[in-house]
Amino acid sequence: MLSKILAKEECAKCRICCCFDSSDIWEAPVITQSKANKILKDYNAKQKFLSKDNHYILDMEKEADEDLYYCSMLDKHNGCIMKDEKPFDCRIWPFRIMDLNGTEVITLSPVCPVVKTHSLEELSEFAKELAPAIFEEAKVNPQIIKPYINGYPILAVNAD
Ligand code: SF4
C-alpha cells in the first residue's frame, strides 16, 4: 500500500520493522483468526500463536543472547514470506492507527528511517489517501487501533 513512498529495495536493506525487542513487541502485527488459518495452511503448519485481546500475535523465538525477536514470517535473505498477504498492520507500516481521546487518528511511527525522509506535508497527503481503507479495516478489526503515544505525528483524523 505504501509503494508510492517506500521502495521494496529500501526495505530489503533494512528490516527494522520485522524485528522487535521487549519494549516494542506491542508493535507485532495483529493476526486475525483468518490470517492465522492462512499462515498455518500456506506458510508454516507448525507456527504457534499467542492469544491477545481477541486476536493473536505470532509466537517468535527470542535470539539466544539478545533481547530481540525476529518475526517468524521473515526470511532474512528474501524478506517477508507472506508478501502481498502480510497482515494489515505490516501493509500500512510505518503508519499506525491510534485512539486519541476517543478519536481515531493515523500517526507515523518514528522508527522507519526511509519514510521519515519525506516531509510531513507529503506524508499527510498520502495518509489521507489511505485513510478510508485504514478506518474501514479498523471497523472490522478494531484490534489494530493502539492507544495514542505522545510525540507520534498525527497525519489524518477520522472525522466520522
Ligand atoms: S522500517 Fe521502514 S524501511 Fe525499514 S523495513 Fe520497515 S518499512 Fe521498510
Ligand code: SF4
Ligand atoms: S509479517 Fe512479514 S512484514 Fe510483518 S513483521 Fe512479519 S516479516 Fe515483517
